[in-house]
Amino acid sequence: MKLAGSSSGICFDVKPQQSLLKNIFLLFFLLLPVHAGSNSQAQNPVLPPVAVCRNITVQLGSSGTAVIDITDIDNGSHDPDGSIVTRSVFPKTFNCSQLGQNTVVLTVTDDEGLSSTCEAIVTVEDNTPPVINVKPFTLVLGSGGSASLSASDIDNGSYDNCGTVSLSVSPSFFTCSDLGEQTVVLTAIDENGNSASRNVKINVESTLSIAGMYLSSCDMSPTLALFDSDTEGGDGNYSYFWKGIDPESIPFMEIIPFPPSLEFSGTSTRKTPFFNNTMPNGYYGIRLLVTDGNGCIDSSEIFINKTSAIFNNQTNRNSEACEGEVRAYSVHHKTNADYTWSVTNGTILTGNQDTSRIQVRWDLGVVQGIVMTTIRVSNDL
Numbered sequence: 001m002k003l004a005g006s007s008s009g010i011c012f013d014v015k016p017q018q019s020l021l022k023n024i025f026l027l028f029f030l031l032l033p034v035h036a037g038s039n040s041q042a043q044n045p046v047l048p049p050v051a052v053c054r055n056i057t058v059q060l061g062s063s064g065t066a067v068i069d070i071t072d073i074d075n076g077s078h079d080p081d082g083s084i085v086t087r088s089v090f091p092k093t094f095n096c097s098q099l100g101q102n103t104v105v106l107t108v109t110d111d112e113g114l115s116s117t118c119e120a121i122v123t124v125e126d127n128t129p130p131v132i133n134v135k136p137f138t139l140v141l142g143s144g145g146s147a148s149l150s151a152s153d154i155d156n157g158s159y160d161n162c163g164t165v166s167l168s169v170s171p172s173f174f175t176c177s178d179l180g181e182q183t184v185v186l187t188a189i190d191e192n193g194n195s196a197s198r199n200v201k202i203n204v205e206s207t208l209s210i211a212g213m214y215l216s217s218c219d220m221s222p223t224l225a226l227f228d229s230d231t232e233g234g235d236g237n238y239s240y241f242w243k244g245i246d247p248e249s250i251p252f253m254e255i256i257p258f259p260p261s262l263e264f265s266g267t268s269t270r271k272t273p274f275f276n277n278t279m280p281n282g283y284y285g286i287r288l289l290v291t292d293g294n295g296c297i298d299s300s301e302i303f304i305n306k307t308s309a310i311f312n313n314q315t316n317r318n319s320e321a322c323e324g325e326v327r328a329y330s331v332h333h334k335t336n337a338d339y340t341w342s343v344t345n346g347t348i349l350t351g352n353q354d355t356s357r358i359q360v361r362w363d364l365g366v367v368q369g370i371v372m373t374t375i376r377v378s379n380d381l
Contacts (some may be wrong), residue, residue: 049079049110052118056207058094060126064161066094070106073120079110094124096162099192129196130160138203143235145176145206145294151186154200158189169200176296178204206296207233211330211357213288213302213317215275225275227252227268227286228298230332234292242268245285245301251276281306323364330357330369338376345369 054075058066070087077084079298086109102122109115135156141147151167159167165188174182182202189195210231217225231238244251245267253274254263264276284304291297302317321327326349329341333356341353345366350358362369 010018046112047080049082049084049108049116050077051106051108051116052076053077053106053118055121055123057123057125060094060124060161061098062095062128062131062161064096064126066124068092068094068104068122073104073106073122074108075106077106077116077118082111084108085111094122096126098124099126099162100124119224126162126190126192127194128163129163129194130158130184130190132158132196134158134186134196134198134200136201136203138205139174141174141176141179141204141206141294141296143207143214145235145292145296146174146271147204148173149184154184154186154202158186158188160188160194163191165190169298174204176206176294178203179206179296196249205300206292206294208290208292208296208298209233210288210290210298210300212332213286214298215286215302216332219357223277225277226272227275227288228272228332229288229290230330230377231290231298234296235294237293238271239291240269240271241289241291242270242273243287243289245287249279249284251279251284251286251304253277272368275304277306279306281308284372287356321362322367323362323366326359326361328357328359331373331375332356334375334377340374340376342372343369344372346371 006234049360053073056068056072058068058072060066068089070089073089074087077087088107089104090107091102091104100123102124104120104122106120107115107117132157134154135154135178137149139147139149139153141272142370146253149172151169154169155167158167168187170185170187170191172184180203182204184200184202186200187195187197187346208231210229213229215225215227215228227242229240242252247266250264250266252265252268253276254265254268254273257264264278282305284306285301286304287299287301289297300317319327319329337356339354341348341350341358343360346360346362346369348358349361358371360369360371
């Protein structure tokens with residue numbers, strides 16, 4: 001007979017002597033493989049994608065962060081029976097608080113909606129050096145002739161991408177032998193051991209200053225005049241060296257009492273040497289060097305306009321200043337003198353100008369300026 005519901009067309013002969021129970025058993029037994037064979041999914045199961053990860057190392061940037069891409073972590077993820085349609089990784093952004101090893105998860109999803117994950121280790125490092133910003137600085141030596149420079153004196157906001165920096169400067173100790181422009185090194189080290197250094201120009205100055213120098217013809221008898229200066233700062237123990245700028249000039253005179261005679265020279269170590277008024281009329285440059293007990297030195301120059309043996313003293317002194325800078329200018333102070341000031345290309349900031357010292361602010365956009373003062377003193381001789 002042919003079994004009903006059998007798609008295979010298999011036939012069996014049922015013998016009359018077999019019991020009904022046995023026939024039903026044989027029928028059930030034979031129908032099971034026929035029914036199971038009709039399920040195609042059992043023969044071709046759907047497979048999930050395979051996620052494959054790799055470990056990486058990343059560097060934090062100047063902003064203190066790092067961002068990874070999926071391709072950085074994915075080491076060949078694939079789908080056995082289709083294609084991967086989406087990939088994602090978490091976390092993908094790191095900052096200074098995550099230095100060291102971090103676990104991230106890569107998730108891949110195929111076109112049948114099945115997903116797979118894997119883990120990778122992301123090692124975060126900070127190898128970015130600090131950023132050094134500097135500013136100009138003038139270091140003024142103390143009365144002992146020395147001073148120390150600190151890193152904060154020349155630091156102008158140095159920073160790091162991850163936290164604070166430790167600053168140091170070298171050299172940091174200066175004496176009178178270091179006067180003038182010097183180069184120091186500012187070094188910054190961050191919390192992770194990264195360092196950066198930068199050369200910085202500083203100016204080393206002493207408090208020793210020649211505030212004014214002049215030739216006075218008011219304190220001596222006619223035809224005689226004395227060089228003098230107003231010196232301040234340093235340790236107060238001064239030595240003087242006067243010199244004619246023109247090596248051929250002999251602007252100094254020494255009066256020798258016994259036997260009476262005159263001696264002329266191009267230099268002098270006196271505090272107030274006599275002016276040689278026997279020289280021809282004309283302009284003469286005079287340079288003064290003052291040294292204090294610490295070995296600090298300051299220098300200044302004046303120019304004398306000699307018009308006759310008896311003359312009104314005119315002296316010129318040159319100096320340097322920057323546009324917009326405020327500078328102090330002074331001349332010899334005498335208690336019974338009257339002072340009159342005028343400025344070209346600048347503004348006098350001092351209220352009462354009947355004084356031996358004023359402050360001037362220089363105009364912007366100029367390359368030269370003139371400060372002029374007239375000193376009038378009654379001659380009681």
